[in-house]
Amino acid sequence: MLEITRIRTEKEAIIEGLKKRHFNAEPIINELLEKDEQWRKGKADLDSILSEMNTHAKNIGLLMKDGKKEEAEAAKTAVAELKNREAALKATVDQLDKDILQLMYQLPNVPNELVKAGKNELDNETVFEAGTTPVYDFEALPHWDLAKKYDLIDFELGVKVTGAGFPFYKGKGAKLQRALINFFLSEAEKAGYTEYIAPHVVNEASGYGTGQLPDKEGQMYHIPEDGLYMIPTAEVPLTNIYRDVILPSEDFSIKMTGYTPCFRREAGSYGKDVRGLNRLHQFDKVEIVRIEHPSNTAKALEEMMEHVKGLLEKLGLQFRILRLCGGDTGFAAAMTYDFEVYSAAQQKWLEVSSVSRFDTFQANRLKLRFKTADKKTQLAHTLNGSALALPRIMASLMENHQTADGIVIPEVLQSFTGFAKIN
RNA sequence: GGAGAAAUGGCAGAGUGGUCGAUUGCACCGGUCUUGAAAACCGGCGUACCGCGAGGUACCGGGGGUUCGAAUCCCUCUUUCUCCGCCA
Numbered sequence: 001m002l003e004i005t006r007i008r009t010e011k012e013a014i015i016e017g018l019k020k021r022h023f024n025a026e027p028i029i030n031e032l033l034e035k036d037e038q039w040r041k042g043k044a045d046l047d048s049i050l051s052e053m054n055t056h057a058k059n060i061g062l063l064m065k066d067g068k069k070e071e072a073e074a075a076k077t078a079v080a081e082l083k084n085r086e087a088a089l090k091a092t093v094d095q096l097d098k099d100i101l102q103l104m105y106q107l108p109n110v111p112n113e114l115v116k117a118g119k120n121e122l123d124n125e126t127v128f129e130a131g132t133t134p135v136y137d138f139e140a141l142p143h144w145d146l147a148k149k150y151d152l153i154d155f156e157l158g159v160k161v162t163g164a165g166f167p168f169y170k171g172k173g174a175k176l177q178r179a180l181i182n183f184f185l186s187e188a189e190k191a192g193y194t195e196y197i198a199p200h201v202v203n204e205a206s207g208y209g210t211g212q213l214p215d216k217e218g219q220m221y222h223i224p225e226d227g228l229y230m231i232p233t234a235e236v237p238l239t240n241i242y243r244d245v246i247l248p249s250e251d252f253s254i255k256m257t258g259y260t261p262c263f264r265r266e267a268g269s270y271g272k273d274v275r276g277l278n279r280l281h282q283f284d285k286v287e288i289v290r291i292e293h294p295s296n297t298a299k300a301l302e303e304m305m306e307h308v309k310g311l312l313e314k315l316g317l318q319f320r321i322l323r324l325c326g327g328d329t330g331f332a333a334a335m336t337y338d339f340e341v342y343s344a345a346q347q348k349w350l351e352v353s354s355v356s357r358f359d360t361f362q363a364n365r366l367k368l369r370f371k372t373a374d375k376k377t378q379l380a381h382t383l384n385g386s387a388l389a390l391p392r393i394m395a396s397l398m399e400n401h402q403t404a405d406g407i408v409i410p411e412v413l414q415s416f417t418g419f420a421k422i423n
Numbered sequence: 424g425g426a427g428a429a430a431u432g433g434c435a436g437a438g439u440g441g442u443c444g445a446u447u448g449c450a451c452c453g454g455u456c457u458u459g460a461a462a463a464c465c466g467g468c469g470u471a472c473c474g475c476g477a478g479g480u481a482c483c484g485g486g487g488g489u490u491c492g493a494a495u496c497c498c499u500c501u502u503u504c505u506c507c508g509c510c511a
Contacts, residue, residue, distance in 0.1 A: 043473055047480040054480090057492040061441040064491095076491045083491090246470085248433085248451095367470095375452090377470080 001104050001211075001365045003379070007032060017110035020117040020326030025107060032103045039096040046089045053082050105214055109361040111326045112335035118325025124338070125325070130309070131318030133344050138404040140345040143395040144276035146402060147173065150422050153277070153394075165266075165281030172422050176397070176409070177284065179416035180390055181259050184286035184311065188387060191307050193257035193288055198237035200260055201228040206240040209366045211332035221263050230263040234287035235384045239362060242291055246377055247370035253300070254291035257387070259284065277391035278350065284390040290383045291368065294359070297381045301335070301357050304385045308339055308353050311388055314412045317396055318342045320349065334359045341392065345399035350392040355385030 007014060011029055018025040056079045063072040116125060134140075147153035152173025158166040169177050185195055207213035207229050212220060221230040231237060238256045262285050277283075288307065292300045305321070312319045324336045339353035360379040363369070369377040401408045406423030414420050 040473065043480085047473065050481085051479055053491080057490095058442065060491045064441085072491080079491050375468090 001361060002107050002110070003360065003364055004036065004100075004104070007107075008036065014107075014110055018108065020111045020115055021108060021329065022117075022119055022327050023108060028103055028106055032100060035096050035100050035103070039093060039100060042089060042093040042096060046086065046093055049082055049086045049089065053079055053086065056082070108331045109329075109334050109358065111329060112357070114323065115329060115335050116323075116325050117327075119327040120325075121328050123325035124322040124328055126320050127323050127337070128309075128321040129319075130313065131316075131342075133318055133342060134400050136344070136402075140399065140402060142276065142343075142345045143398040146398045146407065147276065150407065152176070152398070152422065155276070163281070165279070167277070167280065172417075172419065173394075175417055175419075176413075176422070177390060177394060179413050180388075180393060181284060181286060182416045183413055184387055185257065185259055187307070187311060187314075188257035188286065188288055191255075191288075191303075193255040196234075196238060196241075196256055196258040198231075198234055198258050198260055200237075200263075201226075201230050202236050202240065203228055206236055206243065209240045209243045210236050210362055211365060212236060215331055219265055221265060231260060232264050233262050233285060233386075234258040234260040235289060238287065238289040239291075239366065239382055239384065242368045242380075243366045245366075245368055247291075247380065250293055250370055250372055250378075252291070252293065252370060252380075253296060256289045257286060258289075259286045261285075262389075277395045280391055286387055286390075288385050288387045292381045292383065293370065294378075294381050297357055297359065297383065300381075300383055301337075301355065304355050304383060304387075305337055308355060308385060308387050312339065312341065312352070315393070315397065315410050317393075317400060319352070330354075330356065332356075332358050332361050334361065339388075341396040341400075343396050343399045345402070346395075350396055351389075352392045352396070353386040353388050355383075357381065357383045 002014065007029060011033065015025045015029060056075050060072045060075050060079075063069075063075065116123065118124070141149065144153075144155070147155075150172070151170060154168040154170055157168045158164070161168075189195060201223065204213065204227055207220065212229070212232060216232075220232050223229070237260070238258055241256070242254070261282055263282050264280075266279060266281065288304060290300050290304065309319075309321075319339055319341045322338045322340065324338060329336045333356040336354055336356040338351050339355070340349035341352050342348075343350055359381050362382045363379040366382075368380050368382070370380050372378050397410070398407050401410065406421045409417050409420050409422070
C-alpha cells in the first residue's frame, strides 16, 4: 500500500509511474484525495467536539465534588447535544476512512525507474544470459516421461489421493527433491540467511500484511472454520514476523530463509503449460527474505540476484534473467527479476525464481518501521526471492542432465543425494 | 474438550468510575561529577492522526455497551497460564 502522505505530495509522479503498468491511477487518486480532504476536515471537527466533551466531563467531576448539582446537570445537557453531533460526524469520518482504505488497496506499487513500460511478458527485458543449451544425440524426453521411466514422480497417485496438481515423489525422485531443499538451505545459510521453519497456514492479518489480501484472495486455499489461509509462499509467514515491529536503530539488515511447501489454487490454465511439474497446487520452495534500510535496498537486491545466479550455475543449468516490465510486475513489487531455465527437451523457458523489491509497499501495510538517528520512525524496505522453487528445477535438472541411459546428478548435489546418477 | 485465573508502555509491576496517557523500579538516551569508568544526582524516554504552530484527538489484548466521564463496570471474541481429559 502506498503512503497517503506520498499520494498527497507526489500525485503526478505516481500517476506517471503507474502508467508503466498500463494502470490508470488518475480517477482513483482524485477520488482518494477528495475523500482525504473531507476526512481531514471531518477529523478536525470531530476532535474539537471530543475536546469540548472532555472539558465538560472534567468540569462535571469538579462540580459534583463541590456539590454544585444544578450546574452539573446543565453541563450534562450540553454534552448530550454534543454527543448527537459527535455520533453523526463519527459515522461520516469512519465511512470516509473505509472508503479511503478501499481506494488505497486498489493502487499497485509504483515501478522503479529501471522498469520499462509494458503490457505483459512480451515486453520484459532480458538482462543476463548464461549457460549453453545441451545437445542430445538421442531422443530427449520431457520430465514427465523421465519421471515415469525412472519411477521418480507419480502424478496419477496424486490425483487418486488428493487431486490434479498434487504429485507424489518417490524413491530417488523424493530423495533428489530433499537434496535440493538441503542444498538451497545450506547455500542460503552460507550467504548469511537465518533459517526458519515457519507455519504453513497464516491468519488474515498476515495475508493483508504482505498483500495477498484483499487482492489475490482466490489464489490461496482458505480454511474458513479457523479463519486461516494456506501459504502460497514462505514470504508470507517470514515477512509477517516483522509485522507491527519498530526496529530500534537504523543499523539493521535482516536476512531470513525458509523451506516450506507452497499452496496455490491457480485457476484456469490448460495444455502443455501445466503438464507435469510445470504448474502445481502444492510445490516446495526455499525462499529468501530481507528487511533493509532504504539506502541498502539496491545492494540487497543485487546480492540476492547473485545468490540465485550462483545456485543455477552450480546446478549447471542454462538460464536467463528478465527484468519484468510494468505490466508484468506483481501488484506489490516495485521491481522484479525473473530467472528462467531453458528446457531443451520441452524447448521452452521455465520460471524458477522471482526476486523482487517492495520498498515501503509491504512495510506500510505491515507497519514495519525503524528508528532513525534522530528518533523518528520510518518505514523499512522488504525484499524477497525464490532460491529456489523446486518443481521446475527438478524438471530442468532431469531434462537437461539426461543421457541415453539415465540422469546425471550435478556434483554439488551428490553429497546431499548420496548417488551420482539415476538409472 | 471441561473448570478456573489473567491480559497495562522495551521488561517488571501499581492502578477497581473523575485532572490517568497512566505511580514506581529496571533498561535506554542526554547531562553533572570523575584522569577514565562505575556509583550518585539532574533531565529525558510509547505509537498514530489532524494542525504552520500553539495545541488537539485516539490507543491500557480486539470489538461492542453502560455513563456527563471507563485502564477501572457489563457483553463478546482472541490469547496466555493453572488443573483435568484426550493425543503425536
